[in-house]
Amino acid sequence: MLEAMTVITRNVERRDLPLVSIPICFPAMVPMFASRLDAFDGLARVVMYDDLESDETVLAERMEDATVVISTGIHFSHDLLERVSRTVRCVTFGGTGVASFVDLAQASRLGISVCNAVHYGDNAVAEHAIALMFELTHRVGTLNARMRPTAWPISDIEELTHRTLGLVGFGGIGRRVAQLARGLGMPVTVWSRHPDRAALAELGASAAPSMDDVFARADVVSLHLALNEATEGMIGDRQLDLLRPGSMLINTARAELIAPGALERRLSRGDVTAGVDVFAPEPLPPDAPLRSLDNVVMTPHVAWKSPEAFEGIVEQNVRAAVAFLHGESYNVVV
Amino acid sequence: MLEAMTVITRNVERRDLPLVSIPICFPAMVPMFASRLDAFDGLARVVMYDDLESDETVLAERMEDATVVISTGIHFSHDLLERVSRTVRCVTFGGTGVASFVDLAQASRLGISVCNAVHYGDNAVAEHAIALMFELTHRVGTLNARMRPTAWPISDIEELTHRTLGLVGFGGIGRRVAQLARGLGMPVTVWSRHPDRAALAELGASAAPSMDDVFARADVVSLHLALNEATEGMIGDRQLDLLRPGSMLINTARAELIAPGALERRLSRGDVTAGVDVFAPEPLPPDAPLRSLDNVVMTPHVAWKSPEAFEGIVEQNVRAAVAFLHGESYNVVV
Known part of the structure; x- marks a missing residue:
C-alpha cells in the first residue's frame, strides 16, 4: 500500500x-x-x-x-x-x-x-439489483457518459412497471427485492427450493413451479441464491436458453451460480441483456470476454457496500x- | 437528414x-x-x-x-x-x-x-426520476463505464431506503413518483400550490408547509411542476441554498423552473448532487457549465421516451x- x-x-x-x-x-x-x-x-x-x-x-x-x-x-x-x-x-x-x-x-x-x-446488506443488495434493472431500461449512466463533453445523444428508454420479475432464491435479499419490485408495479414470481408460502402471499408474489419456468416466463430474472455445493453451476446453457428475447438477467449473488462461460455464450447472441455485480474471479481479469459485450452492465461487486x-x-x-x-x-x- | x-x-x-x-x-x-x-x-x-x-x-x-x-x-x-x-x-x-x-x-x-x-408519460418520467436517484446512489452507469476495458474500480454505494423524498408539484407524474418512492421505503413530503389531501393520504405522503421546507428538509428534492408564467424561474439561489450537504436535486420537469445559472452555482459548491434530464436550451450547448461538473448526472431529455x-x-x-x-x-x- x-x-x-x-x-x-x-x-x-x-x-x-x-x-x-x-x-x-x-x-x-x-x-x-x-x-x-x-x-x-x-x-x-x-x-x-x-x-x-x-x-x-x-x-x-x-x-x-x-x-x-x-x-x-x-x-x-x-x-x-x-x-x-x-x-x-x-x-x-x-x-x-x-x-x-x-x-x-x-x-x-x-x-x-x-x-x-x-x-x-439485504436492502443494499436488493436496491442494487433494482438499480441494475434501471440502468438496463432507463440507461442513465450510459447516457450521462455519452453527454460528456459535447454530445446530445438520441435515445429511447424503457419502463420497468408491469414487467414480470422472476426471483431465483428467496432469502433475505430475494424477499427485499420482491418488496421493492412490488412497489414498482412489477408482478413477482419466485422459485426457491423451500418456498415460504406465507412470505410469498404477504409480498403478493407467486410461486413458480420450477426454476426453468422462471427463466422461460419472466421479463427480468434476478438471482438470489447462496453459493454452495448444491447451487454452484446450477444455472447453465439450458436455463439461459429459456430466456426470451428482450429479457434481462440480474446477478448480484455469486458468479459461480452460473456455469463458466454460459452467461457469455447467451449474451453474445445479443437478444438479452444482463446486469452483473459479481464475477469469477474477482477482480475481473482484463481479458474477460464480458468486458467487450455491450449488452451487459457491470459493477465491481459493490452491491453490499453501503x-x-x-x-x-x-x-x-x-x-x-x-x-x-x-x-x-x-x-x-x- | x-x-x-x-x-x-x-x-x-x-x-x-x-x-x-x-x-x-x-x-x-x-x-x-x-x-x-x-x-x-x-x-x-x-x-x-x-x-x-x-x-x-x-x-x-x-x-x-x-x-x-x-x-x-x-x-x-x-x-x-x-x-x-x-x-x-x-x-x-x-x-x-x-x-x-x-x-x-x-x-x-x-x-x-x-x-x-x-x-x-407519467410512469416513464416518474421511473426516470427514480432511475436518476439510483444512479446518484448506486452509481451503476458510472461504475460500468469505469469497468471498461480493464479496470476494477474501488467504490462504495448508498441506499435510497429511509431517505426523505420531497416533491415539488403533485400532478400525474409527482403522484406516480410518490407511489414508487413509497414502495422503495422512502418517506415522502410534498409541496404543491393546491395540495390534494386525499391523494396525499392515500399515498402515505405528508404535506410540506412551504416549498422552502421541502428544500430544507428532504434528502432528495424532485421537481414535478408544469412550466408556465407562475413557475418559470420560481426556484432560485435562495431555495437551492437551503439544500443540505449530501442531498440530491432531481429535475425531470423543465430546466426553466430554475433561475438561469442557479443550479450551476449550487452544484459548483460540491456538497450536493443532481440528476437532470432537462436543459435550457436543448440540446445542451457544448460549452454548458453543467457538462464539466462531476456531481451531476445528465440524460438528454429522455425521461418520457418509453x-x-x-x-x-x-x-x-x-x-x-x-x-x-x-x-x-x-x-x-x-
Missing part, C-alpha cells in the same frame, strides 16, 4: 487481557470500528490496522498473539490459518459466505470458532467477538 | 376528403402511427413522413392543403404557423406543454384549434384529430 497505515489501539496497557486483532479494515469501516472499541473495555486489548494489506507475512504478524481476529475480508490460506492457530481461537468475518474465505473444516480441526455476519451495510457488519463482528470473549455464541458458523 | 425519408399514405385517392398531415415522426412512433391510420378511413386522407425534418420550408410543403396537422414535436415559428393557416384548422401536439411549441394566442387568432396529449409513452401520444393524437374531423373535442387546449 502506498498510503500511510495507522494503528488504532485500545486497552493495550492491559497485558492481562486477551488480544483482539483487526488486521485489515475497509476505509468506510475504520471510524465505525473505532467508535465501537469501547465494547472491549475490561474484556480485551484491541489492535486495529486501517488498510487492506494482503501480504500473508504481514497479516500473520498483525494477528500474532491474538485470541480473536476480526477479519472482515481476509482470504485465509491453509498456511495462514495454520500459522495464526497457535493463539487464535475465534475468527469473525464481515460477510455471510465465510466458507469462501476460511476453510471451515480446517478451522474446526484447529479449534478455531468462525462467526459471520448476516442480513446486513454505509448501512458497513454499520451492520461492524456491529455484528464486534458482537460476535465480545460474545466469544464472554464464552457465549453469536453468529457462530463453526 | 442523411437517411432516406419514406412517405406513408392512406386514402389519398379520396380527394373529396380533408387532408391530415403528419409532417415529422419520431422513429419509434412510425409503426405505431402506421397501424392506427385506419382510424381516418372514410374521414380523411393521410400523408405521413417518417423523419424529423426541421427545415421550415420543407415542413410547410409537407403541411400544404392539410386541414389537420399531427405535429408531435414541431416548433412552430410565427411565420410557419401563419404560412400553414391558409388551410390548417387543427394542430395536435405530442406532449402536454404545447405552449412551448405553438403560440396559443396566435393559433386562436388564426382560427386554429390546438390539442395536446396528457399523462402518457414505448408505452409513445403509444399514449400516438393514440391521443389520433383521437384528437379524429374528434376534430367529427366536429368533436378531445384534449383541446385552445
Whole structure:
C-alpha cells in the first residue's frame, strides 16, 4: 500500500487481557470500528490496522498473539490459518459466505470458532439489483457518459412497471427485492427450493413451479441464491436458453451460480441483456470476454457496500467477538 | 437528414376528403402511427413522413392543403404557423406543454384549434426520476463505464431506503413518483400550490408547509411542476441554498423552473448532487457549465421516451384529430 497505515489501539496497557486483532479494515469501516472499541473495555486489548494489506507475512504478524481476529475480508490460506492457530481461537468475518474465505473444516480441526455476519446488506443488495434493472431500461449512466463533453445523444428508454420479475432464491435479499419490485408495479414470481408460502402471499408474489419456468416466463430474472455445493453451476446453457428475447438477467449473488462461460455464450447472441455485480474471479481479469459485450452492465461487486451495510457488519463482528470473549455464541458458523 | 425519408399514405385517392398531415415522426412512433391510420378511413386522407425534418420550408410543403396537422414535436415559428393557416384548422401536439411549441394566442387568432396529449408519460418520467436517484446512489452507469476495458474500480454505494423524498408539484407524474418512492421505503413530503389531501393520504405522503421546507428538509428534492408564467424561474439561489450537504436535486420537469445559472452555482459548491434530464436550451450547448461538473448526472431529455409513452401520444393524437374531423373535442387546449 502506498498510503500511510495507522494503528488504532485500545486497552493495550492491559497485558492481562486477551488480544483482539483487526488486521485489515475497509476505509468506510475504520471510524465505525473505532467508535465501537469501547465494547472491549475490561474484556480485551484491541489492535486495529486501517488498510487492506494482503501480504500473508504481514497479516500473520498483525494477528500474532491474538485470541480473536476480526477479519472482515481476509482470504485465509491453509498456511495462514495454520500459522495464526497457535493463539487464535475465534475468527469473525464481515460477510455471510465465510466458507469462501476460511476453510471451515480446517478451522474446526484447529479449534478455531468462525462467526459471520448476516442480513446486513439485504436492502443494499436488493436496491442494487433494482438499480441494475434501471440502468438496463432507463440507461442513465450510459447516457450521462455519452453527454460528456459535447454530445446530445438520441435515445429511447424503457419502463420497468408491469414487467414480470422472476426471483431465483428467496432469502433475505430475494424477499427485499420482491418488496421493492412490488412497489414498482412489477408482478413477482419466485422459485426457491423451500418456498415460504406465507412470505410469498404477504409480498403478493407467486410461486413458480420450477426454476426453468422462471427463466422461460419472466421479463427480468434476478438471482438470489447462496453459493454452495448444491447451487454452484446450477444455472447453465439450458436455463439461459429459456430466456426470451428482450429479457434481462440480474446477478448480484455469486458468479459461480452460473456455469463458466454460459452467461457469455447467451449474451453474445445479443437478444438479452444482463446486469452483473459479481464475477469469477474477482477482480475481473482484463481479458474477460464480458468486458467487450455491450449488452451487459457491470459493477465491481459493490452491491453490499453501503454505509448501512458497513454499520451492520461492524456491529455484528464486534458482537460476535465480545460474545466469544464472554464464552457465549453469536453468529457462530463453526 | 442523411437517411432516406419514406412517405406513408392512406386514402389519398379520396380527394373529396380533408387532408391530415403528419409532417415529422419520431422513429419509434412510425409503426405505431402506421397501424392506427385506419382510424381516418372514410374521414380523411393521410400523408405521413417518417423523419424529423426541421427545415421550415420543407415542413410547410409537407403541411400544404392539410386541414389537420399531427405535429408531435414541431416548433412552430410565427411565420410557419401563419404560412400553414391558409388551410390548417387543427394542430395536435405530442406532449402536454404545447405552449412551448405553438403560440396559443396566435393559433386562436388564426382560427386554429390546438390539442395536446396528457399523462402518457407519467410512469416513464416518474421511473426516470427514480432511475436518476439510483444512479446518484448506486452509481451503476458510472461504475460500468469505469469497468471498461480493464479496470476494477474501488467504490462504495448508498441506499435510497429511509431517505426523505420531497416533491415539488403533485400532478400525474409527482403522484406516480410518490407511489414508487413509497414502495422503495422512502418517506415522502410534498409541496404543491393546491395540495390534494386525499391523494396525499392515500399515498402515505405528508404535506410540506412551504416549498422552502421541502428544500430544507428532504434528502432528495424532485421537481414535478408544469412550466408556465407562475413557475418559470420560481426556484432560485435562495431555495437551492437551503439544500443540505449530501442531498440530491432531481429535475425531470423543465430546466426553466430554475433561475438561469442557479443550479450551476449550487452544484459548483460540491456538497450536493443532481440528476437532470432537462436543459435550457436543448440540446445542451457544448460549452454548458453543467457538462464539466462531476456531481451531476445528465440524460438528454429522455425521461418520457418509453414505448408505452409513445403509444399514449400516438393514440391521443389520433383521437384528437379524429374528434376534430367529427366536429368533436378531445384534449383541446385552445
